[in-house]
Amino acid sequence: MGARRGSFDRECGVCYTPYGLLADLEDSVQRLSPCGHAVCKTCCDKVTKLARTRSKVPLCPFCRQVFFVAQRVPALGDLCLRRIAFQLPPAAQLRKLPLQTRARLLGMVKNRRLLYADRLLACIEGVGSVLERLVLSDLENASDDNIIQASRLALGTRASSVRVLALHNIPMAKDSCAGRWLEVVKGPQLEELQLTTLPELEGGCFERLSAASFPNLRVVNLRDSAAVQASALLLLCQSLRDSLEQALFGGCRRIEDRVLVDGLAQCPRLSAVDIRGCWQISTPAVLSVLESCVGLQSVNISKCGNLDGGALLRGAAENCSCLHEFDVGCVDGVDDEAVMCLAESEVGPHLRVLGLESSSDVTDVSLEVLREHCPQLRRLDISRNSSVSEDAIIHFASGHQNCMVLQVSNCRRVGNHCRLLLGSLLSGRTGSSAETPAASPTRVRRPRLQEPQTMADPDAAIAELLTLGFPLERVQAAVGRCATVVDAVEWLLAEEAPEAVSPGSTYCPTVASPGGSSAG
DSSP states (O other), X not given: OOOOOOXXXXXXXXXXXXXXXXXXXXXXXXEEETTOOEEEXXXXXXXXXXXXXXXXXXXXXXXOOBOEEOOOOOOHHHHHHHHHHHSOOOHHHHTTSOHHHHHHHHTTOXXXXXXXXXXXXXXXTTGGGTOSEEEEEOOSSOOHHHHHXXXXXXXXXXXXXXXXXXEEXXXXXXXXXXXXXXXHSOSTTOOEEEEESOTTOOSGGGGGOOTTTOTTOOEEEOTTOTTOOHHHHHHHXXXXXXXXXXXXXXXXXXXXXXXXXXXXXXXXXXXXXXXXXXXXXXXXXXXXXXXXXXXXXXXXXXXXXXXXXXXXXXXXXXXXXXXXXXXXXXXXXXXXXXXXXXXXXXXXXXXXXXXXXXXXXXOHHHHHHHHHHOTTOOEEEOTTXXXXXXXXXXXXXXXXXXXXXXXXXXXXXXXXXXXXXXXXXXXXXXTTOTTSOOOOOOOOOOOOXXXXXXXXXXXXXXXXXXXTTOOHHHHHHHHHHOSSHHHHHHHHHXXXXXXXXXXXXXXXXXXXOTTSOEEO
């Protein structure tokens, strides 16, 4: 069963593989029943196989519920294609297959090491005239000459219908290969170009990109193509100035300030920027993009070591009123004051994703401000934080009903019991609707020694526990017995458990939602 591809359901929550790179979306994304979480088929098969080897039932990696996958009965033609894709026949037999069949077979090949030389040419001949999404992924044995020959046969004598061209993880692909493919798909129909994880790509092929040849090219994805030169990126941005909407350059480590100032800042329609891991850029260059492109909706500047995260948060608060996603993880200078400035600005009411990984200066104050001023926040990453307490995390998760993913991995002050409670709260929300994305799995780690905390405001603790659906008498008893809100919730859940739980078991408590229904 397919997954709904909303703005927050674009990748597998286990292996983080983007669904856009899967060849057959309908068969490659599995919706688990009855919880409703979605994973890719590879991870689903691994979970099922691991459970079978241990003589156990498979459990959802997110909410730990027993699941099954509702699958439609495959047609005889689909079974035959899967058999052919498992072990490709010789090229002479592949050429005898109809054009539509070869187009489907090209996206179903499991072992990409078999798809090279004569077999690649036989499969791809003429498919460019019937496919809207042409993906060549993981061609480990295909040489640059093989892929160039394939580009010459992709169209045949017909016009191109390719709207999305994706070349992913092809170790031997060079600029000559990418340039030849750009010549093949040239025209107004191309809207998205993906040249990801190509270690030999330097960007010389971008000279072929022009507004006249590609007037509707809106998305350029060059993630993890680390050899692309800064001059080539600058030429690309200047050539597509009027049409470029998404510039995804994460992992292109040779980006310099001139690419941002003279390139991206001059694109008026830019709505998404990903420059993750580009350590050569500076804070003024990023600020120039934030000031010039006022329509930005998604910005990822994580793992850029030379940036000032506080200044960028303030710059986004002043200039980017349409911002929905902002990731400043592993960037220095992010503190409570900067987070408050962003949350209390025009960005706060419609902010949906915020990444604050490794921001040790972010404390409980930031969580309280985000809970009050960011009602649409659905995903928050505070991993590797040593200042946020368990009480603040539980207070945020229980009081912010729209939050679906809260990442707290490697937080020193967060123990295993808090992780279990947090996973129960979040999975109860995401599993109730088929349209909501899956929460990231809560990994149980070895507990660390924590400083004892006192319950500063018993009345506030009672009000917070009542929102979880516990009776007033038991809530008052728990507040009188326990020192923290987390301990009180754990005591209430232990008292309501139907049977004793052994220390080695994986019991996941059930928390009653404010509406009266229970979520596991």
